[in-house]
Amino acid sequence: MHILLTGGTGLIGRQLCRYWLTQGHRLTVWSRRPEQVANLCGAQVQGVARLEQVAAPVDAVVNLAGAPIADRPWTHKRKALLWSSRIGTTETLLAWLEGLEQKPAVLISGSAVGWYGDGGERELSEDSGPVQDDFPSQLCIAWEETAQRAEALGMRVVLVRTGLVLAAEGGFLSRLLLPFKLALGGPIGNGRQWMPWVHIKDQIALIDFLLHKSDASGPYNACAPHPVRNSEFAKTLGQVLHRPAVVPMPAFALRVGLGELSGLLLGGQKTVPERLLAAGFTFQFTELRAALDDLSSRL
Template identity: 60%
Template sequence: MRILLTGGTGLIGQALCRHWQPPGHELWVWSREPHKVQHLCSGARGIANLQELDGTPLDAVVNLAGAPIADRPWTASRRQVLWRSRVDLTRTLVDWMEQQPSPPRVLLSGSAVGWYGDGGDAWLDESSPPGTADFGSQLCIAWEQEAERARLLGVRVALVRTAPVLAPRGGMLAKLLPPFKLGLGGRLGNGQQWMPWIHIDDEVNLIEYLLHHDECSGPFNACSPETVRNITFTQTLARSLHRPALLPVPAWALRLALGEMSVLLLGGQRLQPQRAQAAGFTFRHPQLSEALSQLLPRAANTTSP
């Protein structure tokens, strides 16, 4: 396949590039730093401008670009960065696709489980309504709306609402492992918020599955079938590391430090990947304890204790 990838230097993008190298797909990565692509993205060519691919027939576009959403509080300037890197970039991408003599047959566009906002204890799937109360859900709604415009071009659009990704390098585990290895981890707030998650291998395999199944269109929750509460997640991680989890972080401290962004840690979604499973996709790592057992030995080689 001939694939254009945005966000190729990120956690999921790099994993996709490694996955796509053996089959010999022709892969371009649109990046602000195209000179880094060859080093970070196996077998891909970096481009700085979409116009470099004008007239090049593509089979698929995979749009995963977006500045990290949880790296710093959502100040006014940070909100602009997050909006431009997702909503504005996707609009530019679809506008470019419209100008091509032969648009790609499929656009797979990233989104996040934050689309649902804080769902409390309600069961959620792809038919559930969006949240509207916080910036994160508003961002995801606008992001998906820009991608949906590609349908007017006759392009199949699949939206991947990704949960926090567990990977041996980078992502959520990289932030959690240092304190948890020291026995300094613990629940966030009261720990009762639901915490969807997905193993990096399942994220990559789901994207691959959606690309090759023409009947798959619309939103898909990229999350494990086993959604756990935050307290269960922290206890399972601590137990996997043979450490205690005795130091909870009070909700007031998170709200004070992070402001509105604290909803990412204190809110949650009791989420099911209903449409992915109905489409025939099988999760390789559906249970948290097994997923951590598979990941932690690999993470030990890349994360300082």
């Protein structure tokens, strides 16, 4: 199978490339820095700067491109970049797909549990609507709606609403390591917000599962069946790292320092992967402690 990836040099994209190479698939990554693709994704992966350089036919497209949402405060300029790197990139991809004589069978497009907004105490399945109209929700809704236009081209469209990905090679967990190792880690705000998490191995496995499941379409919550509150996450991470986790991060300090972005840390979603489980996907890691223990030797 020939698979085209956007965002292939990111945390999930790199792992997908390594996995699919072992499965014998042919991989092409559309990247702003194509010269780095072979080094980051695997020597056999072709990097292209323009979609016109992609050798047809393509059997599947995996669209994960998007600037990191929590790296810096959401100024007007940053919001514009977050928007263009997702919606703008997907629109360019769709224009290219429209011009192909032979269309790929499936588009798997990234999204996030932020689609729901801050869900409070509500349990959120894929049948739930958006709870709060904040910037992450608006961003994800527009991203999904853009990707869904590929259905008009005769393609199967899958939307992967990813939670917090646990990995040793990067992602949000890497940002927590220094304060926790210095015994300065702890709950954020009141610690009651829900954190939908997923182990990187399950994230890769579920995307592969959805790629090959010919009747899979629409949104899927990519998170383990048992989300935890922020206070429990901090406590468990502290135990795994053999450090206390009792230094709280006050909500007011986050709001002053990060502005609107603080809502991403102080809010949360109690999401459940209802459609994945119903489709027959089996998670390798369903409990947070087991997931963190698996990663602990590399943290």
